[in-house]
Amino acid sequence: MTRLRMGMVGGGPGSFIGPVHRIAAELDREIELVAGAFSSDPARSRVAGDSYRIDGARAYPDLETMLREEAARSDGIDFVAVTTPNFHHLPAVRAALAVGIPVICDKPATATLAEAEEMAGLVRDAGLPFALTYTYSGYPLAREARARVAAGAIGAVRKVVVEYPQGWLAGEASGKQAEWRVDPSRAGAGGCIADIGVHAFHLAEFVTGLRVTRIMADLGTVVPGRLLDDDCQILLRFENGARGALLASQISVGERNGLRIRIYGDVGGLDWKQECPNVLVLHHIGGRTELIQAGDAALGTEAALASRTPGGHPEGYLEAFANIYRDFARQLRGEPGSLAPGIEEGVRGMRLIDLAVRASAENCGWIDFPK
Numbered sequence: 001m002t003r004l005r006m007g008m009v010g011g012g013p014g015s016f017i018g019p020v021h022r023i024a025a026e027l028d029r030e031i032e033l034v035a036g037a038f039s040s041d042p043a044r045s046r047v048a049g050d051s052y053r054i055d056g057a058r059a060y061p062d063l064e065t066m067l068r069e070e071a072a073r074s075d076g077i078d079f080v081a082v083t084t085p086n087f088h089h090l091p092a093v094r095a096a097l098a099v100g101i102p103v104i105c106d107k108p109a110t111a112t113l114a115e116a117e118e119m120a121g122l123v124r125d126a127g128l129p130f131a132l133t134y135t136y137s138g139y140p141l142a143r144e145a146r147a148r149v150a151a152g153a154i155g156a157v158r159k160v161v162v163e164y165p166q167g168w169l170a171g172e173a174s175g176k177q178a179e180w181r182v183d184p185s186r187a188g189a190g191g192c193i194a195d196i197g198v199h200a201f202h203l204a205e206f207v208t209g210l211r212v213t214r215i216m217a218d219l220g221t222v223v224p225g226r227l228l229d230d231d232c233q234i235l236l237r238f239e240n241g242a243r244g245a246l247l248a249s250q251i252s253v254g255e256r257n258g259l260r261i262r263i264y265g266d267v268g269g270l271d272w273k274q275e276c277p278n279v280l281v282l283h284h285i286g287g288r289t290e291l292i293q294a295g296d297a298a299l300g301t302e303a304a305l306a307s308r309t310p311g312g313h314p315e316g317y318l319e320a321f322a323n324i325y326r327d328f329a330r331q332l333r334g335e336p337g338s339l340a341p342g343i344e345e346g347v348r349g350m351r352l353i354d355l356a357v358r359a360s361a362e363n364c365g366w367i368d369f370p371k
């Protein structure tokens with residue numbers, strides 16, 4: 001089996017997620033990073049190319065040059081990974097799809113809902129593989145939780161609590177990662193809701209298998225002078241009538257990456273924390289509590305397929321990310337079984353941001369979440 005050749009846009013020196021994409025993509029030796037337009041500064045793109053140990057001639061000054069020159073090679077790229085800040089996702093996806101190159105794009109899909117709707121049209125018209133890296137749905141035990149809910153382990157879902165506290169933007173937003181995230185011209189309409197709220201939202205829909213149909217949002221901008229939200233409370237109503245709450249915050253001092261989901265049904269409850277990802281807690285209504293552990297022989301097919309190490313040998317963020325890449329590789333090879341989120345989930349995330357920002361500003365109470 002030949003390796004799929006990846007070209008990356010973004011991921012320049014000092015970036016957060018570009019190196020993560022590189023590691024995750026290459027973990028299973030199904031994919032190899034061979035080219036990139038790693039920065040809008042050509043010199044920095046070359047520096048990044050060196051750090052990724054790719055052929056210097058394939059560290060391009062911009063995406064357009066990469067697409068043109070790679071198309072002329074017999075060993076040109078098979079797909080593009082978009083790892084730039086949100087405002088650049090749509091132009092990058094548009095350029096790649098226009099020349100017939102599939103895309104894996106980081107979240108949120110775009111900077112605005114209108115852009116996401118345009119992106120959905122482009123993906124539909126191109127008919128090419130497309131995936132979005134909502135990383136947390138790649139964890140084995142998030143997939144196990146989803147399978148257990150679907151199999152009725154907790155009965156009918158009644159309540160969902162999903163929280164995602166961080167504290168790194170509690171003060172001044174300084175540094176490469178922080179600066180664009182609080183700038184509406186680069187981050188888009190949402191701050192914390194776009195950066196991490198969409199992860200929580202996607203995880204809630206992914207694990208429950210239920211769609212949110214209404215929300216009531218209270219988004220705050222707590223740090224003085226900031227232009228985007230940094231602390232979010234959202235009440236959720238799901239399609240089956242279940243109630244939920246989504247809390248996302250970047251001013252919660254001391255919290256690092258505290259994504260946690262609890263789902264309560266009529267016969268049980270599930271509890272999973274991203275910072276302790278190798279344990280899934282299953283409560284039974286009679287009082288018994290079961291610990292489901294990564295690597296257990298009793299895991300379902302999807303969780304087992306998403307696991308690489310035996311029980312007691314912890315897996316984490318990079319492996320979860322690699323599972324999204326493995327799913328995407330399946331799509332590229334035309335194989336079934338991908339659980340990778342796609343453009344539909346991307347548009348839903350952008351709709352959440354758009355509705356939550358507007359509903360909160362207008363203080364309009366409950367608002368419908370269109371299908």
Ligand SMILES: NC(=O)c1ccc[n+]([C@@H]2O[C@H](COP(=O)([O-])OP(=O)(O)OC[C@H]3O[C@@H](n4cnc5c(N)ncnc54)[C@H](O)[C@@H]3O)[C@@H](O)[C@H]2O)c1
Nearest residue numbers: 010011012015016017038039040083084085086106107135
């Ligand atoms: N899936 C996840 O868990 C996760 C985690 C972090 C970030 N993200 C997403 O990844 C994206 C990037 O976030 P980050 O934290 O890595 O940002 P970052 O600021 O650390 O890195 C962005 C990189 O893109 C480069 N870049 C900007 N414009 C460019 C252009 N026109 N052409 C080429 N390169 C360009 C910058 O030089 C930089 O190297 C965002 O959309 C963010 O929401 C996702």
